[in-house]
Amino acid sequence: MYRPLLGITMGDPAGCGPEIAVKALADSRVYERCRPLLIGDVKVMSDALRIAGHPEVKINAVSSPRDGKYEFGTIDVHALDLVDMDSLVYGKVQSQAGEAAFQCVKKAIELAMSRDIDATVTNPISKEAINLAGHHYSGHTEIYAEFTRTRKYTMMLAHGDLRVVHVSTHVSLREACERVKRERVLDVIRIANKACKDLGIEKPRVGVAGLNPHAGENGMFGREEIEEIIPAIESARAEGIDAIGPVPPDTVFSKALGGWYDMVVCMYHDQGHIP
Structure with a gap:
């Protein structure tokens, strides 16, 4: 059975997205149905493993979807160096978190448009944070519309x-x-x-x-x-x-x-x- 390759965005690194991703990918049934590729920051995802209580899960940093292992017990991360962990404050709206979240979504769209992945899955973002970072969108829908050059669309x-x-x-x-x-x-x-x-x-x-x-x-x-x-x-x-x-x-x-x-x-x- 073909397992589609899914690009999963990290979401806002100060929010719940990384933890949600870790908990989902700690379920072996996910790997029976797809090949999940987390798009985000390795440092953030490593800390999410600690927070979620899954020290047994490993991180495999990759620069291309082709390099993923896609095996249960390992989270393949399309590594984007986006976050300064020393200044990141969990639970707080902040510019660097909004920038990181936006760049993950943009990368997911790019990978899908180039056919390197089969579909995208998005974790939560803070609309306030991405606007604070200078990206003036009201949500994922509008970001996807612009970067897929879609004129007429709806959620x-x-x-x-x-x-x-x-x-x-x-x-x-x-x-x-x-x-x-x-x-x-x-x-x-x-x-x-x-x-x-x-x-x-x-x-x-x-x-x-x-x-x-x-x-x-x-x-x-x-x-x-x-x-x-x-x-x-x-x-x-x-x-x-x-x-x-x-x-x-x-x-x-x-x-x-x-x-x-x-x-x-x-x-x-x-x-x-x-x-």
């Missing part, structure tokens, strides 16, 4: 048969409402439909959540559904996409879990993340 979250995509993510709720525009909603419906097909769903059903309570109740509680969301759904249906909605946000996810929809288009961050 997708999935658990079993519950899948959601977002019209907006890391912005204020006030700005999120302002971003509910026909063209953006239509773009996300198209992306949702294609993602379902890429996952092997031949005839996707895309449920589109409303923005307002009761999906606006025909304009009683807001007009975004009438002026922006419904026109986007109608355009999508004209393209042959089975888009349904707008569905009241308080019922759309239970319906999705019940098999009514293969994907739900959500209007803002918490609407999609909470379910």
Whole structure:
């Protein structure tokens, strides 16, 4: 069985990412399914072994994915010398931690784009820290979009048969409402439909959540559904996409879990993340 080579970012070295990575890679079942390559700082990962209580695990520093052992008991680290351990403070937002986290993500993307790894997995970053380091992104999604040169994109979250995509993510709720525009909603419906097909769903059903309570109740509680969301759904249906909605946000996810929809288009961050 082919074991895909996964590039796993260290995350913020002052946060929980390195410890999470160590605990995951201390499980032999991981190595039965993939070849994990940790992208990060050897010094940080060595200290994470101490913190997580796994002194028996060894670090193998490599400069290329080709040099990894990918054997249980050894963590292969694509070594980036990024962190001064003498000045690193665990649990504190700091510029050098943000810089290190950002560089790990950038390297993971580069390795994937050059086909040196099959996929990427990211550990947590501090958005505040990476911005403090001078990299002005609101999250992983935006970093990936820029370095993969992707113009139209959205975040997708999935658990079993519950899948959601977002019209907006890391912005204020006030700005999120302002971003509910026909063209953006239509773009996300198209992306949702294609993602379902890429996952092997031949005839996707895309449920589109409303923005307002009761999906606006025909304009009683807001007009975004009438002026922006419904026109986007109608355009999508004209393209042959089975888009349904707008569905009241308080019922759309239970319906999705019940098999009514293969994907739900959500209007803002918490609407999609909470379910």
